[in-house]
Amino acid sequence: MKILKYKKTGKDKYKITLDNNKEIELYEDVIVKNNLLFNKEIPDDKLDALLKQNEEEKNYFLALKYISIKMRSIKEIKNYLSKKNVSNKVIENIVKRLISEGYLNDVPFTKAFINDQINLTLNGPIKIKNELLKHDINKDIIDEEISKIDNSLIKEKLNKLLKKQLKIKKGSYNSVKNKLINHFINLGYYKEDILNEMSLLDIKTDDTKLKKDYERLYNKYKSKYNGDKLNYFIMQKLYLKGYTKDDINKVMKEDVY
Numbered sequence: 001m002k003i004l005k006y007k008k009t010g011k012d013k014y015k016i017t018l019d020n021n022k023e024i025e026l027y028e029d030v031i032v033k034n035n036l037l038f039n040k041e042i043p044d045d046k047l048d049a050l051l052k053q054n055e056e057e058k059n060y061f062l063a064l065k066y067i068s069i070k071m072r073s074i075k076e077i078k079n080y081l082s083k084k085n086v087s088n089k090v091i092e093n094i095v096k097r098l099i100s101e102g103y104l105n106d107v108p109f110t111k112a113f114i115n116d117q118i119n120l121t122l123n124g125p126i127k128i129k130n131e132l133l134k135h136d137i138n139k140d141i142i143d144e145e146i147s148k149i150d151n152s153l154i155k156e157k158l159n160k161l162l163k164k165q166l167k168i169k170k171g172s173y174n175s176v177k178n179k180l181i182n183h184f185i186n187l188g189y190y191k192e193d194i195l196n197e198m199s200l201l202d203i204k205t206d207d208t209k210l211k212k213d214y215e216r217l218y219n220k221y222k223s224k225y226n227g228d229k230l231n232y233f234i235m236q237k238l239y240l241k242g243y244t245k246d247d248i249n250k251v252m253k254e255d256v257y
Contacts, residue, residue, distance in 0.1 A: 003040040027057040059086050073109045073135040106137045110145045127188025158197045170206040174242030214251045
């Protein structure tokens with residue numbers, strides 16, 4: 001089949017008119033690699049192979065566009081192309097090409113991912129590491145880049161988040177403390193760092209809630225117990241709720257019943 005005409009249809013793409021009145025669209029790289037500009041002829045038995053090559057080029061540009069939006073891991077590219085029903089063999093070819101051309105590299109991806117997680121999310125180092133492992137990135141790469149995180153940034157971030165949570169979490173001293181520890185462990189912070197930053201904050205019992213809890217217990221059990229026995233029973237119940245002895249003694253001294 002002879003090529004009669006080329007017509008540019010978009011960036012890197014041309015519509016080719018053949019002498020059998022058939023039109024095909026090929027990418028510039030496919031045209032160049034197959035020397036079609038000079039030969040201006042496509043053997044009949046080469047057309048299918050040429051179209052397959054062109055389909056791979058199309059998927060290559062799809063992957064390139066996906067990367068242009070933001071940096072991607074190798075696994076993300078594989079998953080993206082797989083969802084486009086691209087065969088595993090073609091995916092591997094495209095990935096190898098993107099790596100060789102410098103568009104895919106899990107090391108700079110890991111660096112950028114960590115930076116975004118620290119600056120744009122609430123996540124701590126442990127959760128960041130676990131998120132990276134989901135990308136099937138080599139554990140040595142992850143450990144190396146995680147170790148480079150400036151711990152002062154983590155402490156500063158943790159301190160700010162703790163202060164915000166202190167405005168939300170209400171209750172006894174111990175219950176607030178435990179809620180904070182569990183909250184930030186779930187966000188991926190090290191327990192030692194959480195405790196260190198908490199020691200710098202003034203965590204107080206919510207006196208209003210303590211009084212309500214005391215009054216509720218008093219009213220519930222005053223008909224069953226009295227005197228020291230009632231006080232001891234209420235003290236034990238409040239202690240189990242996480243109130244300290246000092247807090248309990250304070251509210252019991254203020255008891256007007």
